[in-house]
Amino acid sequence: MYDIAIIGAGPAGASAALFAAKAGKKTLVLDNDKSMTKRAWMENHYSVMEISGPDMLETGKKQASKFGAEIIEEKAVNIVKLDTGLRIETENSSYEAKHVILATGALVDLAENAGLKTKPGTEPRIKTVIDVDSNGKTSIDGIWAAGTVAGVSVHTIVTAGDGAKVAINVISELNGERYVDHDVLKG
Numbered sequence: 001m002y003d004i005a006i007i008g009a010g011p012a013g014a015s016a017a018l019f020a021a022k023a024g025k026k027t028l029v030l031d032n033d034k035s036m037t038k039r040a041w042m043e044n045h046y047s048v049m050e051i052s053g054p055d056m057l058e059t060g061k062k063q064a065s066k067f068g069a070e071i072i073e074e075k076a077v078n079i080v081k082l083d084t085g086l087r088i089e090t091e092n093s094s095y096e097a098k099h100v101i102l103a104t105g106a107l108v109d110l111a112e113n114a115g116l117k118t119k120p121g122t123e124p125r126i127k128t129v130i131d132v133d134s135n136g137k138t139s140i141d142g143i144w145a146a147g148t149v150a151g152v153s154v155h156t157i158v159t160a161g162d163g164a165k166v167a168i169n170v171i172s173e174l175n176g177e178r179y180v181d182h183d184v185l186k187g
């Protein structure tokens with residue numbers, strides 16, 4: 001049983017996985033390599049002068065893997081509630097986790113299959129999003145959402161930030177107290 005399973009390894013999902021794995025949580029990431037960010041070129045991502053979408057995606061996955069996140073290239077097709085957590089079903093397999101974070105970008109088919117409450121999107125070119133509260137909680141307990149699919153502005157600094165915010169909320173719920181991840185500059 002994973003502590004946290006994240007569906008999507010775009011800026012929102014990989015950022016969430018980085019925080020979850022770095023907090024020592026057993027973290028799984030499922031991704032089917034259809035990120036819109038693959039077509040992007042960023043000159044407005046704070047603290048990075050310029051970066052291509054493919055480089056950003058690769059670096060994000062490397063950061064999460066460095067702290068132990070397991071990244072598996074598979075498509076999640078359904079999420080089923082269990083007494084002890086949630087089962088994520090993919091085309092060829094299934095995984096169990098205490099919490100699941102959906103970071104599926106502009107794609108809501110998994111959310112709809114899982115029976116999550118959705119609503120019309122308000123950002124340009126985003127048709128439907130998952131209905132979440134300010135913490136990222138969805139209509140099904142244990143399932144959270146972050147990034148584009150949670151209705152935030154479709155910019156990498158915002159979606160990556162939202163992924164981090166939601167992961168910190170899930171970690172805090174698992175730990176029973178607010179979580180902080182600060183490293184200190186040595187010397």
Ligand SMILES: Cc1cc2nc3c(=O)[nH]c(=O)nc-3n(C[C@H](O)[C@H](O)[C@H](O)COP(=O)(O)OP(=O)(O)OC[C@H]3O[C@@H](n4cnc5c(N)ncnc54)[C@H](O)[C@@H]3O)c2cc1C
Pocket residue numbers: 007008009010011012013030031032033034035036037038039040041042043044045074075076077103104105106107110146147148149153154155156157159
């Ligand atoms: C042409 C273009 C140019 C852009 N330029 C900029 C820019 O200059 N600056 C900027 O800030 N932003 C830019 N963006 C927007 C940027 O790409 C998005 O803001 C954003 O980062 C989206 O992140 P995300 O993690 O929410 O979604 P995505 O990056 O789309 O990631 C979602 C991931 O979820 C996976 N997934 C979905 N469903 C499933 C499933 N069922 N099972 C497994 N995996 C699944 C997908 O494969 C994908 O990898 C641009 C976007 C485009 C299209």
